[in-house]
Amino acid sequence: MSEKKTDGEILLDIRHLTHIFSFPKRVTVKAVNDVSFQIRRGEIFGLVGESGSGKSTIARCIMNIYRPCAGEIIYKGVNVCDLKQLRKNKRMLDTTRQLIFQDSSSSLNPRMKVCDIIEEPMRIQRTNPPRGSYRAEAEFQLYYVGMDASYLDKYPAELSGGQRQRVAIARALAMEPELLVADEPIASLDVSIQAQIVNLFRHLKKEHGFSFLFIAHDLSMVEFLCDRAGVMYKGELVETAPVKKLFENPQHPYTKRLLAAVPIPDPGRERARKGNRW
Amino acid sequence: MSELLEVKNLSVSFSTSSGEVQAVRNVSFSLKAGEVLAVVGESGCGKSVLCKSIMKLLPSNAKIKQGSITVNGADITAYRERDMCRLRGKLFSMVFQDPMTALNPTMTVGAQIAEAVRVREPGISKTGLRDRVMQLMDLVGIDSPGERMEQYPYHFSGGMRQRSVMAIALAGNPRILFADEPTTALDVTIQAQILDLFRDIQKKLGTATVFVTHDFGVVAGVADRVAVMYAGKIVEIGTAEEIFYDARHPYTWGLMKSLPAFSKGQDTLYTIPGMPPTLVNPPKGDVFACRNEYALEIDYQEEPPMFRVTDTHYAATWLLDERAPKVVSPVGGIKV
Ligand SMILES: Nc1ncnc2c1ncn2[C@@H]1O[C@H](COP(=O)(O)OP(=O)(O)OP(=O)(O)O)[C@@H](O)[C@H]1O
Ligand SMILES: Nc1ncnc2c1ncn2[C@@H]1O[C@H](COP(=O)(O)OP(=O)(O)OP(=O)(O)O)[C@@H](O)[C@H]1O
Ligand SMILES: [Mg+2]
Ligand SMILES: [Mg+2]
Secondary structure (H helix, E strand, C coil), X not given: CCCHHHHCCEEEEEEEEEEEEECCCCCEEEEEEEEEEEEECCCEEEEEECCCCCHHHHHHHHCCCCCCCEEEXXXXXXXXXXXXXXXXXHHHHHHHEEEECCCHHHHCCCCCCHHHHHHHHHHHHCCCCCCCCHHHHHHHHHHHCCCCHHHCCCCHHHCCHHHHHHHHHHHHHXXXXXXXXXXXXXXXXXXXXXXXXXXXXXHHHHHHCCEEEEECCCHHHHHHHCCEEEEEECCEEEEEEEHHHHHHCCCCHHHHXXXXXXXXXXHXXXXXXXXHHC | CCEEEEEEEEEEEEEECCEEEEEEXXXXXXXXXXXXXXXXXXXXXXXXXXXXXXXXXXCCCEEEEEEEEEECCEECCCCCHHHHXXXXXXXXXXXXXXXXHHCCCCCCHHHHHHHHHHHHCCXXXXXXXXXXXXXXXXXXXXXXXXXXXXXXXXXXXXXXXXXXXXXXXXXXXXXXXXXXXXXXXXXXXXXXXXXXXXXXXXXXXXXXXXXXXXXXXXXXXXXXXXXXXXXXXXXXXXXXXXXXXXXXXXXXXXXXXXXXXXXXXXXXXXXXXXXCCCCCCCCCCCCCHHHCCCCCHHHHCCCCCCEECCXXXXXXXXXXXXXXXXXXXXXXXXCC
């Protein structure tokens, strides 16, 4: 579904990104191999694909957690792989880009309360809290992910997996980023909360022009939420297309295999299908 | 006795600075050998706590308030850590929800799987152990296990970690497996492979499985029976067919309506209005009442009992009382 803002400027331009991990005994893993794609302002770009195909590595390169071995990442005209440009634009990069980690629910600081976790990036960047105080801001963000103020003073260990995940989402959204890199943000949430978060992302895109890199395994959510999507397979981006086209007319054999494997919420049909597979 | 696991009226609470959090409230269910019970429900409704309380893996501020847990005919409710250690890994094991917290960051993945194998087979030879570790890694779909076993968890992708946790849980050929969202980080092709693996062991070894998941497609594929939890309680339980085609609880309806398939072509997805109640002092009556568009007056007064629909299907909603107005389910009934 293309909204008016999608033909905006290119916000993120990834050109020939390659990343290789090395291990002892000369073992190497080519995690990302010559990947190129672009995200426009106000666009939600989905990244799907095989487990271990390099999706999280791309996310980490974009966020300057890994330094790519080759290729360029241009964000708002800044080459984030260039150390000099990186240093010069650090504050802009830190305030306008946010990452929700794939394992974010286990990477929350166990010694910090929920409110402090959500407030931390705002405090570090000394942003002005639009709702008066940092705590009010934290409460506001938490409410949007379906949790009330009673959780503000809890520690991560006192929360369920999905509650921790939502704290990570609230933390990233509190910065009102222009680009949100969300690595499997909703997989650990129940379907109603998933729907709530997806509606929220849609709203942020439409009303506030947020752009997203949405990494997910749930293809029906990608189809619903994203404008375009790319399919990763063994480190390569094998197909990129508007979602409607991707789902109706997949080109690459892996994309076809992926779409054929989507489980159907219907036990009768699932069993019939299983019967065929065995 | 054919029931491998029997949980009766189990209640589990945490004591916290803000009061007693009633995470699991009066839960009863049973599980036969070779059976898969899927558990679905709202984030924070007590699914993980339920699994961990049966395995006795809860933190020290948690307490079993009432109820009994019977495994293989033996009442283990009062078992101490020493007794439980003998059971864990062999009689039952768990695939944890957060792979990163379940794995030891300072040990290679191979060594961690090996440790789990040794619990079951203490006398295993060095080569035998290596072979078994490779076999387990291969089973869960990790390529080049020879190289991968020497790597550390942070070298693995999210889905590879999740599969490592699964290999550890399967290492001891457990009779009962608690799988807490074991496939959330997997793409659908590998997920299908893992679900086939589950079916396989369940057939070959008669493993009984409690399978916690949010994915109704997965539920449809693996579950013999489904339990729907809300705010610490099982509010509906039945065979997969009964839950998918003939759900009776408004909360189950709400979950199904939230699926994207239900909002095809629409601008927003359906969500259940409101928020779950606090578990510190849950409101009286039916705790789902304030979010339930079908709520009756009695829902605010009295907690509904489990009404029998069939011998395998029960739901806790006053709508099933004979005095209640007839309500047509907004979902399901679309039998194929
Ligand atoms: N820090 C690291 N050190 C070494 N190898 C790594 C590291 N991070 C990732 N890899 C390897 O890079 C490859 C790609 O991993 P990545 O995490 O990007 O996959 P992914 O597409 O996100 O998979 P998933 O869907 O399972 O999360 C994998 O083979 C992984 O083992
Ligand atoms: N150590 C703890 N101390 C206090 N409260 C806790 C603790 N652990 C869990 N809780 C609370 O118990 C409730 C049930 O948690 P549980 O982890 O079982 O949820 P869940 O159903 O597994 O949810 P999710 O789908 O998000 O993983 C939650 O509301 C949580 O806040
Ligand atoms: Mg990943
Ligand atoms: Mg859980």
